[in-house]
Amino acid sequence: xxxxxxVDVGSRMTKAVVLDVEAAPGREILGCGKVYxxxxxxxxxxxxxxxxxxxxxxGAGEVAYLSATGYGRYQVADRDLxxxxxxxxxxxxxxxxxxxxxxxxxxxxxARAIRLAPxxxxxxxxxxxxxxxxxxxxxxxxxxxxxxxLEEVSGLALRAEQPCEISSICAVLAxxxxxxxxxxxxxxxxxxxxxxxxxxxxxxSLVRQVGAEEPFALTxxxxxxxxxxxxxxxxxxxxxxxxxxxxxAGALGAALxxxxxxxxxxxxxxx
Amino acid sequence: xxxxxxDVGSTQTKAVVLDEGGRIVGRGIRMTGADVVRSxxxxxxxxxxxxxxxxxxxxxxxxxxxxRFRVTAGDDxxxxxxxxxxxxxxxxxxxxxxxxxxxxxxxxxxVNEKGxxxxxxxxxxxxxxxxxxLAxxxxxxxxxxxxIGPVSLESTERLKITNVCTVFVESEILxxxxxxxxxxxxxxxxHRSIAGRSASLLRRVGMEPxxxxxxxxxxxxxxxxxVEERLGLAVNVSxxxxxMGALGAAIxxxxxAxxxxxxxxxxx
Numbered sequence: 001x002x003x004x005x006x007v008d009v010g011s012r013m014t015k016a017v018v019l020d021v022e023a024a025p026g027r028e029i030l031g032c033g034k035v036y037x038x039x040x041x042x043x044x045x046x047x048x049x050x051x052x053x054x055x056x057x058x059g060a061g062e063v064a065y066l067s068a069t070g071y072g073r074y075q076v077a078d079r080d081l082x083x084x085x086x087x088x089x090x091x092x093x094x095x096x097x098x099x100x101x102x103x104x105x106x107x108x109x110x111a112r113a114i115r116l117a118p119x120x121x122x123x124x125x126x127x128x129x130x131x132x133x134x135x136x137x138x139x140x141x142x143x144x145x146x147x148x149x150l151e152e153v154s155g156l157a158l159r160a161e162q163p164c165e166i167s168s169i170c171a172v173l174a175x176x177x178x179x180x181x182x183x184x185x186x187x188x189x190x191x192x193x194x195x196x197x198x199x200x201x202x203x204x205s206l207v208r209q210v211g212a213e214e215p216f217a218l219t220x221x222x223x224x225x226x227x228x229x230x231x232x233x234x235x236x237x238x239x240x241x242x243x244x245x246x247x248x249a250g251a252l253g254a255a256l257x258x259x260x261x262x263x264x265x266x267x268x269x270x271x
Numbered sequence: 272x273x274x275x276x277x278d279v280g281s282t283q284t285k286a287v288v289l290d291e292g293g294r295i296v297g298r299g300i301r302m303t304g305a306d307v308v309r310s311x312x313x314x315x316x317x318x319x320x321x322x323x324x325x326x327x328x329x330x331x332x333x334x335x336x337x338x339r340f341r342v343t344a345g346d347d348x349x350x351x352x353x354x355x356x357x358x359x360x361x362x363x364x365x366x367x368x369x370x371x372x373x374x375x376x377x378x379x380x381x382v383n384e385k386g387x388x389x390x391x392x393x394x395x396x397x398x399x400x401x402x403x404x405l406a407x408x409x410x411x412x413x414x415x416x417x418x419i420g421p422v423s424l425e426s427t428e429r430l431k432i433t434n435v436c437t438v439f440v441e442s443e444i445l446x447x448x449x450x451x452x453x454x455x456x457x458x459x460x461x462h463r464s465i466a467g468r469s470a471s472l473l474r475r476v477g478m479e480p481x482x483x484x485x486x487x488x489x490x491x492x493x494x495x496x497x498v499e500e501r502l503g504l505a506v507n508v509s510x511x512x513x514x515m516g517a518l519g520a521a522i523x524x525x526x527x528a529x530x531x532x533x534x535x536x537x538x539x
Contacts, residue, residue, distance in 0.1 A: 109439060130435060132436050141438060
């Protein structure tokens with residue numbers, strides 16, 4: 001029984017998804033894995049793939065097709081195909097949350113707003129990859145300045161009573177600003193939720209550029225941040241759909257598109 | 272008669288004390304920190320101590336910089352744009368354009384021969400092109416901010432830094448290092464990147480020579496070289512570049528003190 005592997009090499013995390021080549025729709029995901037990217041992108045892809053295969057209980061020898069996406073996609077060794085993140089994220093989001101028409105994928109360094117046709121085809125997209133103002137790094141930097149573990153940010157921010165106003169758009173200048181808030185006696189939850197509100201403003205305007213419409217989904221690592229999701233829901237006045245595997249949307253999309261290629265190849269008339 | 276200027280910047284607070292003839296007799300500097308009031312009081316005390324005069328001998332104090340309204344000793348406030356312009360023209364009378372790169376913002380200022388501001392343009396929205404960008408690069412490399420300029424001058428291979436965002440550039444630098452690029456070449460690329468952003472600010476105000484480079488970053492020889500290379504002209508840099516705002520404020524303070532003194536005499 002052969003498998004298809006999709007690998008998404010992001011700037012912070014590298015994710016991989018293993019699919020069964022023949023399984024019925026809805027039952028094809030066999031395993032997932034994610035690792036910190038660090039600096040050797042080829043190595044990150046190998047480690048993520050190994051983690052996903054282990055999760056699936058499958059051997060590397062069974063992989064019939066490997067497709068890569070993410071900013072490090074060209075560094076993935078032995079890949080059969082590389083696909084842009086936009087296409088993969090759209091495909092993955094539709095698979096996880098059928099029917100969504102607008103999606104925002106927020107990673108560590110990029111935010112991508114995508115408008116989809118009911119068929120799942122990408123109609124329009126907008127991306128911020130120039131600066132950390134509207135990406136996960138913004139939250140990461142603030143957390144670091146406050147000496148808080150990134151995984152604890154959401155839980156703390158949910159306890160906010162009156163979110164602080166964070167006026168700096170720049171992640172670096174925001175670090176000084178939050179330190180000032182601490183000095184002036186603001187609580188950590190209020191500062192963190194203020195940060196979420198601030199980033200949500202920018203995410204919401206990115207989504208509006210492609211037309212924000214429900215059903216709306218958030219994918220990428222940031223989708224695990226419950227407090228930020230609430231801030232975004234308030235800003236957009238819309239419900240934000242998520243999925244436990246939303247962080248793997250890109251890798252899943254790559255794997256699904258890879259599987260499609262594999263099937264097309266199998267059915268092609270040999271020349 | 273003595274007068275002083277205090278410049279409360281985002282990173283450092285500076286003070287300059289002038290005598291009646293406008294000569295610098297004392298300087299003080301320290302990190303601004305969270306307590307702006309205290310740092311402004313301390314730099315004034317420091318400047319007075321270096322001038323060997325009691326603080327009470329200072330007749331007029333002007334505050335400038337982003338924390339100027341919290342300078343308790345200040346009799347008045349003047350914007351940092353006006354103060355930088357005044358200070359630069361005082362030290363280099365042929366100055367027509369000023370580039371001020373501070374810890375958190377960068378300004379291009381065009382002035383007339385009297386040091387009056389004709390136009391200015393500033394980046395304070397983002398750390399790109401400011402001292403913070405350099406500080407971030409230095410930190411990633413494990414070097415001090417005062418070390419990176421001289422190191423960048425040892426570059427032998429041209430390397431382009433593509434990220435504008437300070438946060439992203441940190442990863443880019445680590446990436447370049449992991450690929451075996453030399454830190455000298457990476458740092459030269461970082462300096463050229465800031466010089467490029469400075470050049471576009473200067474274009475927007477319509478740069479005219481002579482150009483005087485001020486702010487803490489002007490003390491970085493790598494930055495001076497990168498700016499000169501980019502603009503194709505020699506720039507004025509003073510030993511007191513980081514005191515330029517405080518100096519300008521002190522010059523205004525001397526003028527006010529003189530005017531005040533003559534007013535008092537006239538009313539007698």
